[in-house]
Amino acid sequence: MLVKGVVFYLESDLPPDAKLLLEDFRLAVNNAIRAGLQARVTSRNALNKLAYKDFRREHPRMYAQHLVSAFEVAGSALKIHRKRFRKGATGRIPFVKRLMMKAENQAYKLDRKSGIIDLPIRAGCHVELRLIVSQYHRKYLDDMALSLGSLTVLPDRVIVAFRKDAPKPYSPDSVISLDTNERSLDGVFVEGDVGKAIKAEFPEVAIIQQRHHDRRKRLQRKKAHDRRTSRNLCRREGAREHRRIDYRLHQVADSVLKFAEERKSAIVLEDLKGIKSNRSKELNRRLSMWPRRKLHQIIEYKAQWKRVPVIKVNPKNSSRTCPICGRIQDSRMGAEFECECGWRLDRHINASINLLQTAISKGMAGGLRFNPGAFQHDVMMILYDPMTGARSEPNGTSGIVGVT
Template sequence: MGSKVVRSLVFCVDTNPPRLQWLLQEFRLLVNRSIRIAIRGDIRSRFRLTQAAYRTLSAEHNVYKQYIPSAFGVALGLLKAYRRRMRRGRTTKVPYLHRLILKAENQSYRLDRDTGRIRIPIRGTEGIQFDLPLSTWHRSILQDSSWGLGSLTVSSGRIIVAVRRGAPDPYEPVGAVALDANESSLDGVAAHDGDARLVTIPFPEVRVVQATHFRRRRRLAREKTHDHRVMRRLLAREGLRERNRVRQRLHLVSKGLVTAAETRRAAVVLENLQMPSGGGRDRKVRRRLSSWPRGELLRQIEYKALAAGVPVIKVNPQWTSKTCPVCGARRRDRVGQDFVCQMCDWEMDRQHNAGLNILKTALVSNETLARAVRFQPGALRNDVVIPLCDLPALLACARDEPSGAESLS
């Protein structure tokens, strides 16, 4: 079976009607009861949980019966994370779902893809209808018959409809874009038709947004220390604003990269990075590394590349910024902003040097890419770094900071 591309259509609606609130509360109760039953019987599969609990829960909860298996899936997902923490020796509590939420499979609801009217069953023939606010982007997805309807999620103020379709087969690349992920940019090399150029995709606005919201959260924590309930609510709101603004900018970066690679029919080559350890670093550095949205950026690049049929190649990140791409010598000492080889006097910006090594590693491990790409690292010694895509034009539509926000200066 081929890969599937899944997208989430988010609609802001009023979820306060009493009947819907009752349904959300019943679903939460189903999930929490399923958790207790699964723990008591050491159940780890939906089939066994259905055998143990479906009949009892179906008799005691007068809801649409398709919601009960969905509640089993949510409960087992929470228990999987709980058991993982237990195996790692972490102190943790038995999971309990506090949020009001409803998850349903695509056979449980009806959606008119032209008008946006959705019917969510409650029990038997009883249901509740909503008119979803369709934007131009929503209509472009819903009116495309290649997208099939997936699961439905209802939470406070939002209805989320998942859509899915088969991913196109990746094309055979005739070039490559190899990038080193850094805190404020993606830097590397683009090779195509025997020509190679040093490229960069800067996104310094992400760090500006993070620094601004960090200071605002710290100020709120000092001012509202007398009322922890208000403080938690305000801090959660600031965190949500920060995540939304960072995610929007990362979407523009990932879209620009995938579009540029698709235009060149190039493969995207990235490092298979893991979360860096915080050991041996001071608190400021640990906070900066933990807030680095590397994982979110790579996730967006991968799923957008999958949807566009752009091949993505991951390589081992070890020694990429400390290896000379010309002679292969390694420096074990800490490299500054510029990498200088002590054997052949090769000198280049450390981040672009890593991009060259990432591409070399991909050429060694991928025969198809090696046939298509030819480049000599030494020819790029004095090359001028160019932007891979017109990112400033994309970022011009990014939402600015609210009035009253602090600046870095």
Template sequence: MDPRRSLVFALALPSHRESGPPSLPVEVRALQADFRLLVNLCLREAIATNVTSRGKLSRFARSRALELRVTGPIGVAASEIALGLAAGHRKRLRRGIVARVPYVRTPFVRLPRTCFHFDPDTGKLRLSLRRGEWSSVTLAVSDHHRRVLADPRHRLTQMHVGPRGAVAIYARTPEPEYAPTSLVALDTNERSLDGVRVTSEGPAFVRILFPELRAIQAIHFERRRFLAHKKANDRRVGRVLLGREGRRERHRIRSRLHVITRSIIEQLATERAALVLEDLTGLPQPRRRGIYRKGSGGPLRSRTFRRRLSHWPQGELHRQLTYKAQDRGVPILWMSPYRTSRTCPRCGELSEHRSRVGPRFECRACGWTLDRQLNAGVNLGLAALRSTAGLGGLRLDPDALSDDAVSPLYPTAQHRRAREERTGREGEDRRRPPETAMPPI
């Protein structure tokens, strides 16, 4: 399925004859109430009968929609929302989280493509209530909205109308995947992506540094610890504050990752390069299972290390790279990370255990030595060239690489320090005007 994106619209302000905040017409509010009821009915049905198939639940939804005098496609849209909520509920139960059956409180309506018509020029959104019966809502449309909707790669698929505005959901047709002429293999690490770039002119090391992610995580960890300590006697307030702190951290990390991944993918697309990454999906999840050394029965690393590992946003990094690559037509090759950091790329010698590799990889058989993370990237590149016939023109000879020439590729993602966070004391300094700012009289 093509990735879905969304555009948020506010309701247009009422014309000068009316007064007060913008509001929805009565019939639209009635439709929202009916839709909410439909979602809740379908949700109960899905949980009570353990239905997970779209077909079965949509039949139920159509019959209920008929009773409520709402068009069938709207009923089907309600059943799809209910299926998603029911799946989330089952997941929580499976994980042993005590959860009540969800219940939708906010009235809203999700309209499938056949049930609305939107004119971006006037902002007029017409909604089908039932057979032959329409209502309309005016939305505030900006130039950005018009630009996005005029793009031929975008097509509207759904419209979500809530109490204060609407969200247009659209699909974007991805660019067709190109035939790569070069290759960039990257090993995913905590502070960097490291590896090689192989072009027809030969291989070179590349490294994308993002030390600011660790800095952001450290700041928020300290602050969470401070808050937990300060609010130890007030768990209700403590929970709210800690939750807010965690969300803020996630948003900052995510936004940083967007800058990094966008610049990587743009660069790859202009070079017509394929991206090689390690497929980390099969690795044990540190948060759920814990990492244990084989046979020892005890935790492998320190508590601090495990915390850092479980906060490592590699899943999000790979998710962003995947969908952005798909959008720009960049081919991604997923390689197994098995033994990549302890194999010699020159002679194939396998060193014993990863923990003995250290910061530098040293081959006992042939004397090859290289930074461990770059070494893993070289191995990923070699594995990709071995397994992909389409890259036959490219060669990766480890001896052609010179160790001291690591190019910090993708300059836009470089050297961006984490922004200073607010301390809550900025105002004090600003109120006192600096003495030099006074103009001489």
């Protein structure tokens, strides 16, 4: 099941009744969290049993469905808390600070033509929320293949979840295999018998990471006497860093998918699960792993919507193997991979060919075949160029595709 949350702003302020509902909902969530912590339970049903009666007594007329979904929100907050606690993080009691409420799809009505939400508050009291509908929103509202999921109401906007069954991926005519590096995706595009090098560069991501890492270090030093301020400032710094990096990764992913969609390609990626950067204990190294994982997440998620098949393969030895003769080189090499058999290629592109070979040998690439000997050494296709990306509009679709 694919879920996409779409943000709608409201034509006017939230009605007073709805504001009260948000406050009651928050109260219910926070009460349930406390009750759940005391009784050591996290499931919605258990929380329901614990907290329903008490809350019912205090808010006799609140719509029952909302109460149940408050317990669900509480349950997920508790789960996150448990997980953190197990990892040994300092356990502050979680609570919901923002005014919010969540309604499951049977607890509200959205008229998809007019963009009006009918939200029950309590027996005999409903409010109407008028959404501002743009062309972007129409795409989701008018697509009847999408069903409505939950509704999240915030003081100034609502988020509607649209759901659809994941469509079956198409059967590919070509394949792109990508080796994921700190500053770029490097790989090979294979169509017919021909293989060409492809590249999508994102050098800014590492630079942003480094800059924010330095800034956080400086903050910690400067505010060493005040841990609370230091923590808050660092957290804000971290959120800013994530936003800036996310934005760039989305652009890269969009370009890769556009390229794949136009050529009906499958995408081969290395499975990054379980890979630890044990080369050095330096913080920089450890930090540099998450943008790569995040990039894969974004590519996989977008690929599902666009029916692009994604194949994940174990990257073991992919950077050390010769795709022609199969020798495994034991030492780390420079920018070029070199083999006794005479094969020479950019180290990253060589790795991507090995990933592709793994996918093919495991039968994961459909009927596609590739002979590394047919690789064209003199061609490079650019999927994403940060110089164009930086100048483009922030609505995605920015990658240039061409032969240089």
